[in-house]
Amino acid sequence: MGEIEYVALTERQKKARRNRSIAIGLALAALVVIFYVATIAKFGPAILNRPM
Amino acid sequence: MALVEETHMEETAFRMSEATAGDFFALLKPRVMSLVVFTAFVGLASAPVAINPFIAMIAILAIAIGAGASGALNMWYDADIDAVMTRTATRPVPSGRVTPGEALSFGLVLSALSVMTLGVLVNWLSASLLAFTIFFYAVIYTMWLKRWTPQNIVIGGAAGAFPPMIGWAAATGSISLESVILFLIIFLWTPPHFWALALFKSDDYQRAGVPMMPNVAGEASTRRQIFAYALVLAPIGVLPWGLGYTTAVYGIVALLLGAGFVWYSWKVLRMGDADRTMKPAKALFGYSLLYLFAIFAVYLGDRLVEHALNLGGV
Numbered sequence: 001m002g003e004i005e006y007v008a009l010t011e012r013q014k015k016a017r018r019n020r021s022i023a024i025g026l027a028l029a030a031l032v033v034i035f036y037v038a039t040i041a042k043f044g045p046a047i048l049n050r051p052m
Numbered sequence: 053m054a055l056v057e058e059t060h061m062e063e064t065a066f067r068m069s070e071a072t073a074g075d076f077f078a079l080l081k082p083r084v085m086s087l088v089v090f091t092a093f094v095g096l097a098s099a100p101v102a103i104n105p106f107i108a109m110i111a112i113l114a115i116a117i118g119a120g121a122s123g124a125l126n127m128w129y130d131a132d133i134d135a136v137m138t139r140t141a142t143r144p145v146p147s148g149r150v151t152p153g154e155a156l157s158f159g160l161v162l163s164a165l166s167v168m169t170l171g172v173l174v175n176w177l178s179a180s181l182l183a184f185t186i187f188f189y190a191v192i193y194t195m196w197l198k199r200w201t202p203q204n205i206v207i208g209g210a211a212g213a214f215p216p217m218i219g220w221a222a223a224t225g226s227i228s229l230e231s232v233i234l235f236l237i238i239f240l241w242t243p244p245h246f247w248a249l250a251l252f253k254s255d256d257y258q259r260a261g262v263p264m265m266p267n268v269a270g271e272a273s274t275r276r277q278i279f280a281y282a283l284v285l286a287p288i289g290v291l292p293w294g295l296g297y298t299t300a301v302y303g304i305v306a307l308l309l310g311a312g313f314v315w316y317s318w319k320v321l322r323m324g325d326a327d328r329t330m331k332p333a334k335a336l337f338g339y340s341l342l343y344l345f346a347i348f349a350v351y352l353g354d355r356l357v358e359h360a361l362n363l364g365g366v
Binding site: 007009010012013016017019020022023034035037038041042 | 106
């Protein structure tokens with residue numbers, strides 16, 4: 001069985017992929033912040049006051 | 053033997069993307085999006101209901117992303133048309149930087165995400181309006197009207213007119229006559245705005261086979277219709293004052309802006325067939341952008357001042 005040969009990315013493709021990955025990461029982080037803060041904004045600080 | 057060689061796939065199937073985040077951002081039609089953000093904000097901020105500023109920000113963001121998503125779906129479907137028009141040939145899909153499949157997936161994912169976010173975090177009326185707007189722009193306008201009838205942007209203009217209504221619905225959870233008038237202003241503004249562009253870009257549309265009014269009904273008929281729309285738009289712009297929703301300050305500014313619109317449209321009407329520089333059409337196109345921005349800005353200012361005076365008990 002032969003060795004698996006992978007597609008080698010050019011420098012340009014690597015750079016574009018890194019650029020896209022960073023953008024996706026930032027978008028996901030923004031979504032987390034948005035939903036976290038929106039939950040507090042919608043329910044008020046009382047949401048943090050739960051019986052243990 | 054290498055797997056790549058054995059599969060004999062088409063080159064496109066193995067095409068590794070060179071698209072950057074900027075190319076995907078361009079799919080969102082940022083310039084159109086900026087107008088959507090502005091008009092949606094005016095609808096939201098002029099509503100007589102206080103809304104949490106963070107929730108308001110999310111609403112505007114979701115509306116902007118939804119509008120952008122419909123732009124991406126438009127660019128996916130219209131890549132063939134865009135490729136032959138000078139104005140659009142450098143867009144990400146016709147230039148090959150983004151594949152049609154990538155644009156479609158991007159548009160669909162963002163559509164779902166923006167509608168769900170607006171629904172879950174703001175309210176479902178505004179989310180339904182946003183979903184309808186995306187559907188209207190991507191399916192009714194792009195896939196159906198645009199290639200079929202010269203009335204394409206008349207009916208399709210509704211998609212661009214919905215954002216202030218969505219903003220209003222996000223703040224109030226309802227639809228009212230005030231927000232319908234904001235809708236009407238953009239709806240009636242769209243045909244003269246785009247027909248002014250179509251007059252001096254008619255060769256482009258002809259080449260792409262898009263039945264814009266100058267190519268189908270002729271330039272003279274288009275100029276008459278532009279003027280007719282201007283005559284209807286000007287009084288509708290003043291209507292919020294006429295119905296008592298704003299102060300006279302807005303009314304007078306809207307009246308002057310409307311008179312300007314009629315004046316520029318009159319110049320277009322008087323433009324001769326031999327005039328190929330089309331300066332009046334270009335001037336109207338520029339003025340129409342100023343008109344929409346100014347009338348919404350003054351409306352917003354008028355409402356905000358009145359809300360502030362009411363809060364202050366003046």
